[in-house]
Amino acid sequence: MTVPSSVVLWWVALLVQALAVPGVLLPVLPGLALLPLGALIWVAAVGWQVAWPVLALETLLLLLGWGADALGVLLGAARLQASRWAYVGAGLGLAVGLLGLLPALPVGGPLLGALLGPLLGASLGELVALARRPHHGGPPRPLRSLQVGLAVVAGMLVSRLASFVLALIGVAGFLALSGGPTA
Numbered sequence: 325m326t327v328p329s330s331v332v333l334w335w336v337a338l339l340v341q342a343l344a345v346p347g348v349l350l351p352v353l354p355g356l357a358l359l360p361l362g363a364l365i366w367v368a369a370v371g372w373q374v375a376w377p378v379l380a381l382e383t384l385l386l387l388l389g390w391g392a393d394a395l396g397v398l399l400g401a402a403r404l405q406a407s408r409w410a411y412v413g414a415g416l417g418l419a420v421g422l423l424g425l426l427p428a429l430p431v432g433g434p435l436l437g438a439l440l441g442p443l444l445g446a447s448l449g450e451l452v453a454l455a456r457r458p459h460h461g462g463p464p465r466p467l468r469s470l471q472v473g474l475a476v477v478a479g480m481l482v483s484r485l486a487s488f489v490l491a492l493i494g495v496a497g498f499l500a501l502s503g504g505p506t507a
Contacts, residue, residue, distance in 0.1 A: 382497070409452050413449020
């Protein structure tokens with residue numbers, strides 16, 4: 325007995341979409357971009373007429389996720405008027421944290437590094453930017469740079485949480501709209 329190719333492709337599409345859930349939490353995986361990719365696999369299996377609602381939903385969720393990422397940045401560091409150096413530092417800190425290059429992290433590995441790396445990187449980046457301009461009152465420079473670092477991490481966490489919920493909705497939507505592996 326042979327398994328129809330549409331059944332195999334349904335399971336492949338589901339697996340690809342299910343990888344979006346950990347993908348939104350681990351920055352080394354594509355995340356929400358896997359939702360429309362899985363939907364395209366389903367379109368290839370059953371045709372546009374049957375699968376277009378799945379593709380439309382998954383594309384909408386990807387766009388909403390991009391919006392959540394932008395909003396997280398705007399509500400985070402941009403609200404504190406962080407410098408470009410804070411963003412550069414956060415990106416470098418994320419890379420260093422994910423690669424496990426933070427020597428003070430004996431436990432937690434890349435997941436903890438993904439939080440601490442951007443915090444330290446954004447804080448150091450903002451401290452560099454503040455050192456390059458005259459101080460005109462306000463909080464001390466180290467405190468200001470720590471505030472920016474915390475805002476970057478808060479924005480990242482909010483956008484990751486939103487993306488996580490969107491990924492779960494995407495997988496559930498695929499299950500509901502595709503009709504299962506026997507469709």
